[in-house]
Structures are given as C-alpha cells and as structure tokens.
Amino acid sequence: MASVAPDWTTDPFTQVTWGEGYIYGRYGDPENAWNIATKNSTCPIGSNGLPTECNGGYVISGLG
Numbered sequence: 001m002a003s004v005a006p007d008w009t010t011d012p013f014t015q016v017t018w019g020e021g022y023i024y025g026r027y028g029d030p031e032n033a034w035n036i037a038t039k040n041s042t043c044p045i046g047s048n049g050l051p052t053e054c055n056g057g058y059v060i061s062g063l064g
Contacts, residue, residue, distance in 0.1 A: 027033035
C-alpha cells in the first residue's frame with residue numbers, strides 16, 4: 001500500500017485506492033473478482049448472493 005501513498009496505515013482513501021488497483025490489476029474488474037470469489041467460496045452463497053457466515057466468519061478462497 002505504500003506504493004500508493006505514505007499514509008497507507010491511517011488513510012482509508014489510500015487503502016481503498018490500493019485495493020481497487022489490486023482488483024483491476026489481478027482480475028480485470030470488480031465483477032470478475034466477485035465471480036471468482038463466489039465460485040471458489042468455501043461457504044454457501046445465500047439468497048442475497050453473498051457468502052453466508054461459515055465457522056464464525058466469511059471464508060473465501062482463491063483470491064490469493
């Protein structure tokens with residue numbers, strides 16, 4: 001995150017900017033990232049399209 005700005009530990013805007021860059025760089029766009037995440041989810045997908053809680057937290061694999 002330091003590649004975006006030196007205030008990466010305290011500025012949410014810097015963190016979001018870094019995250020967007022990661023998503024676009026690795027997956028092309030947020031929709032593709034979501035499709036990969038939900039396809040590889042270790043938790044069932046609920047009726048709202050979101051992974052359901054699994055073992056006390058949301059567990060999504062395949063994003064690394």
